[in-house]
Amino acid sequence: MIKGIIGKKVGMTQVFEADGRVVPVTVIQAGPCWVTQVKTPELDGYVAVQLGFEEVAGEIADERARQRKVERRLSKPERGHLGLLDGDQRKSLEQSVPALRHLREFRFESETAIDGIQEGQQITVDVFDTGDRVDVVGVSKGKGFQGGIKRHNFRRQPKTHGQSDRERAPGGISAGSTPGRVKKGTRMSGRMGNDRVTIQNLEVVVVDADRNLLAVKGSIPGAKGGLVIIQPSKKQRQRV
Amino acid sequence: MKLFEAEANPDIPELSPGDSVRVHVRIVEGSRERIQVFHGTVIRLRKGGNDASITVRRTASHGIGVERTFLLRSPRIEKIEVTRHAKVRRAQLYYLRGRTGKAATLKERRRN
Numbered sequence: 346m347i348k349g350i351i352g353k354k355v356g357m358t359q360v361f362e363a364d365g366r367v368v369p370v371t372v373i374q375a376g377p378c379w380v381t382q383v384k385t386p387e388l389d390g391y392v393a394v395q396l397g398f399e400e401v402a403g404e405i406a407d408e409r410a411r412q413r414k415v416e417r418r419l420s421k422p423e424r425g426h427l428g429l430l431d432g433d434q435r436k437s438l439e440q441s442v443p444a445l446r447h448l449r450e451f452r453f454e455s456e457t458a459i460d461g462i463q464e465g466q467q468i469t470v471d472v473f474d475t476g477d478r479v480d481v482v483g484v485s486k487g488k489g490f491q492g493g494i495k496r497h498n499f500r501r502q503p504k505t506h507g508q509s510d511r512e513r514a515p516g517g518i519s520a521g522s523t524p525g526r527v528k529k530g531t532r533m534s535g536r537m538g539n540d541r542v543t544i545q546n547l548e549v550v551v552v553d554a555d556r557n558l559l560a561v562k563g564s565i566p567g568a569k570g571g572l573v574i575i576q577p578s579k580k581q582r583q584r585v
Numbered sequence: 586m587k588l589f590e591a592e593a594n595p596d597i598p599e600l601s602p603g604d605s606v607r608v609h610v611r612i613v614e615g616s617r618e619r620i621q622v623f624h625g626t627v628i629r630l631r632k633g634g635n636d637a638s639i640t641v642r643r644t645a646s647h648g649i650g651v652e653r654t655f656l657l658r659s660p661r662i663e664k665i666e667v668t669r670h671a672k673v674r675r676a677q678l679y680y681l682r683g684r685t686g687k688a689a690t691l692k693e694r695r696r697n
Contacts, residue, residue, distance in 0.1 A: 358634070358636070359636060360635060361635070361656075361658060361659055363660065364613070364660075365611070365659050365660050367656065367659070
């Protein structure tokens, strides 16, 4: 069984341990996910499993209304990939996989890691246990155009000693005539946030298989409702 | 969805600001576990599932005020007894902090 799942950030709360200690946790609506593609070295040149998350229009009962929603939400190539197009060679997938909104790939070192994984298979939160260490990948909240102090932790200039209106200025950005230019990549103000961020080595505190909920200790990137990827901690994996 | 992981302690009655309460807290000392009672007035009540808490103020010896905040969903709270209700007109009784002696007492309100 592969470990890895796609989810949505629900929000933060705190839970109690049996001895009364309080643990801050982030709740994640994790899965259920479906295996939409298995990538092998022969066909694709590398080993990976593609998972899909969140059914499109699953709550709509009427078949025709649901069909229309799916056609609006997913492009034709996406529908073909999920086996929703008649006459397509992937048509058989439709039996086991619903129309899915998000697809993400999980890479593996060797084929033995994905032994027995089949397209159409369902992956749920119970691949994780409490106490597991995981890495969570998400897209951080966009902060807009920010100055050097917020964006790069620059220090502020003095507020006093004859100083006026340069408190939050970056200061020097380069030497003078030599080199006569500013080095590429010099940290300045600019767009901040909305980046892919990985938080490593978070502890799984609660696994609720009935409600597909996962709680990890600490905070994770992104706003509530943001898409996150959860996989076994990279550093723990190397240690084993 | 956020209401996941919330289990109320059945030994905690409905509380309101101004109540005189006896809070029984489990305290672990080394390997021994005992129960300590903290007796005082509820000056602040915060709701919110797992984050729910009360702040209890009591006047210790020499008129020194002691405040303690308890998380109501914590397993360390054994039980809470309400000994007296008081007539109060606000939700946060921070004004008690500036008062000593008789000025810091609240009028009792009987509920029938």
